[in-house]
Amino acid sequence: MTRQSTASITLGDRDISRIGLGTNRLRHTIEHVAFIRTAVNAGVRMLDTAHLYTQGESEKAIGAALSPAPDCLVATKGGYGGAGRGRPEVLRQEIEQSLASLRTDCIELYYLHRVDPETPVESSLGTIKEYVDRGQIRHVGISEVSVVQIEQARRVLPIVAVQNEYSLAVRKHNAVVDYCASAGIVFVPFFPLRGADEPRVRKVAAQRGATPAQIALAWLLRRSPAMLPIPGTLSLAHVEENLDAMSIAPGDDEFEALR
Numbered sequence: 647m648t649r650q651s652t653a654s655i656t657l658g659d660r661d662i663s664r665i666g667l668g669t670n671r672l673r674h675t676i677e678h679v680a681f682i683r684t685a686v687n688a689g690v691r692m693l694d695t696a697h698l699y700t701q702g703e704s705e706k707a708i709g710a711a712l713s714p715a716p717d718c719l720v721a722t723k724g725g726y727g728g729a730g731r732g733r734p735e736v737l738r739q740e741i742e743q744s745l746a747s748l749r750t751d752c753i754e755l756y757y758l759h760r761v762d763p764e765t766p767v768e769s770s771l772g773t774i775k776e777y778v779d780r781g782q783i784r785h786v787g788i789s790e791v792s793v794v795q796i797e798q799a800r801r802v803l804p805i806v807a808v809q810n811e812y813s814l815a816v817r818k819h820n821a822v823v824d825y826c827a828s829a830g831i832v833f834v835p836f837f838p839l840r841g842a843d844e845p846r847v848r849k850v851a852a853q854r855g856a857t858p859a860q861i862a863l864a865w866l867l868r869r870s871p872a873m874l875p876i877p878g879t880l881s882l883a884h885v886e887e888n889l890d891a892m893s894i895a896p897g898d899d900e901f902e903a904l905r
């Protein structure tokens with residue numbers, strides 16, 4: 647089986663493998679804390695969480711599992727929920743809570759989860775920059791944005807990652823994917839497995855001896871060198887299966903058939 651041209655990607659100042667783990671259903675239980683440790687032992691090198699997820703339990707479980715976690719980049723987000731959630735005082739409170747829940751002095755990657763329709767993005771990102779300047783946030787990303795909004799954000803501070811919905815089934819952010827690749831920004835597609843149950847995907851999977859989820863992920867990796875999907879799962883078998891997708895490179899004909 648052909649390999650993807652590279653199994654790692656540069657994010658800010660570190661190289662990490664190109665498939666991470668989404669944790670929006672993770673709870674702060676003994677079982678889920680153990681699951682995170684096992685997933686990292688299995689090779690997960692990026693965990694994606696948010697202040698919002700499971701009312702803060704996702705961040706707490708990751709903090710309990712991984713402090714310290716030199717080998718695994720933990721990304722979190724704040725500022726979700728509509729008008730007012732990107733105000734400086736709201737963001738400061740969320741960042742302080744994330745630092746405490748994750749049991750860290752420095753968040754490796756912090757995304758503005760949504761651009762607040764009533765707060766200038768410069769103000770939200772300026773607040774995040776306060777923490778960058780103090781060494782409490784290392785890298786900054788932004789989520790569910792257009793190219794124009796990314797350019798606006800980059801005038802405030804360096805943006806290393808953009809997290810937008812993207813999958814075989816939902817490709818409205820094609821322009822953002824290509825912009826990120828040309829600008830050296832990592833593109834993190836959320837809901838990366840949407841479309842994996844479609845017949846054309848199942849057909850390629852059967853021909854390859856792979857699973858439909860693996861084909862959906864391999865297609866994303868082939869779609870752009872900037873791509874770092876974060877499939878969400880609570881199953882170790884699925885974690886391993888998803889990481890193994892890095893060893894599948896769809897050929898030109900398969901890539902076009904899936905497109």
Ligand SMILES: NC(=O)c1ccc[n+]([C@@H]2O[C@H](COP(=O)([O-])OP(=O)(O)OC[C@H]3O[C@@H](n4cnc5c(N)ncnc54)[C@H](OP(=O)(O)O)[C@@H]3O)[C@@H](O)[C@H]2O)c1
Pocket residue numbers: 667668669670671694695759789790809810835836837838839840857859860876877878879880881884885887888
């Ligand atoms: N930035 C944003 O606004 C935003 C929005 C939504 C999500 N996110 C992030 O994106 C991550 C991914 O999104 P998501 O988890 O909602 O959707 P997803 O990754 O597209 O799909 C997750 C679903 O697929 C299943 N699954 C995972 N691996 C599988 C495999 N190998 N075979 C079969 N089924 C598999 C999971 O169930 P099992 O547990 O049974 O494996 C779960 O039901 C989230 O966890 C979150 O971190 C970000």
